[in-house]
Amino acid sequence: MLPLRVGIAGLGTVGGAVLRRLTGDAAAIAARTGRPVQVTGVAARDRAKAAPLLGEANWFDDALDLARSPDIDVFVELIGGHEGVARSAVAAAISAGKSVVTANKALLAHHGLELAAAAEAQGVALAFEAAVAGGIPVIKVLREALSGNTIDRVCGILNGTCNYILTRMEAEGLGFAECLAEAQRLGYAEADPSFDIDGFDTAHKLAILASLAFGSAPDLDAIHVEGIRSITSDDLRAADDLGYRVKLLGVAQRTDHGIETRVHPTMVAKTTALAAVHGVTNAVAVNADAVRELTLVGPGAGGDATASAVLGDIADLARGSTVLPFGRPAALLEHAPRAPMQRHEGGYYVRLSVRDRPGSIAAIATRMAAAEISFESIMQRQPVAAPRGAEPGFVPVILITHATSETTIREALDAVEAGGTIAGKPQLIRIERN
Known part of the structure; x- marks a missing residue:
């Protein structure tokens, strides 16, 4: 032959x-x-x-x-x-x-x-x-092995650089800059790491996965993208105490409003397969009607892989x-209806630097209640280091919300900022409970 x-x-x-x-x-x-x-x-x-x-x-x-x-x-x-x-x-x-x-x-x-x-x-x-x-043979799985399924959701850790940094930060209590420098020294991150740590690498991959999963044209512009620069050791410590880990996820899912595609740091329960993925390893979880949930884990980068x-x-x-x-x-392959990020619904982790005086937390709770946001928990704790933007006389407070919309939580936090009871910008991390 x-x-x-x-x-x-x-x-x-x-x-x-x-x-x-x-x-x-x-x-x-x-x-x-x-x-x-x-x-x-x-x-x-x-x-x-x-x-x-x-x-x-x-x-x-x-x-x-x-x-x-x-x-x-x-x-x-x-x-x-x-x-x-x-x-x-x-x-x-x-x-x-x-x-x-x-x-x-x-x-x-x-x-x-x-x-x-x-x-x-x-x-x-x-x-x-x-x-x-x-x-990881995820393309073949979506395109061929699952062709008899209706896929509802694809979610994954698609960038080894970010996962390595978050893993080191959590395990050793190190800061973001220190872990990034180590990733660069080991060759896991480029001299200019922006494409990885700002979420764009994950977004490119998610555009392909969403197309395969939902039969739509690749639509990079539809993807909401956030990176991991804002994540601190305090966030990772709080996540650990609450039973979560923070991962940079790419998520594509069907909703009542269209196809939602997003890349951002996410709190995932420690009991899930994605939470157990450490270092430069990648993972993709697929939810489909016949197989329910299928998770593929393996080396996501490197010459041989x-x-x-x-x-x-x-x-x-x-x-x-x-x-x-x-x-x-x-x-x-048509351009599927986009679900705007403002329509996203879920739980949220919010970290605030709150003025240490009577009534401050009550004032925040009142503004949240006015937006019909309810809390799963409220915690006040000492930080590993002074949070960025913190001032003397302010203490870190962590709020875990029940399900609400992106628009609602953003508008409520704008009202909290305007009220003068916090310093700096609120830290907001979405919680994935699927």
């Missing part, structure tokens, strides 16, 4: 791991798929650095030339970025009748619908298992197995 000829664009951590495994495990891959897989072309920025990995593969200075080469059947895009050469090369490969395998979450979140339609028109595959949750997902897609193509990129024809 003729080999499946693969061209790889990008030889960073993931690309290098893919190339090494395709060449080093060639016999085993051929045995598993029934067809040899051969790397016939490589494009990367540094030829000298790539030289030891090339073997018999041809070198291309330009990824576009590799994408159009008649000597490849599959174009593997591991360049990154949603514009520029990555987008141009993937489009060129599809136009030339090549199947595409990519780990590029940003490309799919921004241009997935357009690329899926082009791939379907050309009769080629657009495969992207590696774009979400690294080595992500390469494993890329290789899985290549193996499917070697077997002749192709599916619609988003599980249904691109023409049927």
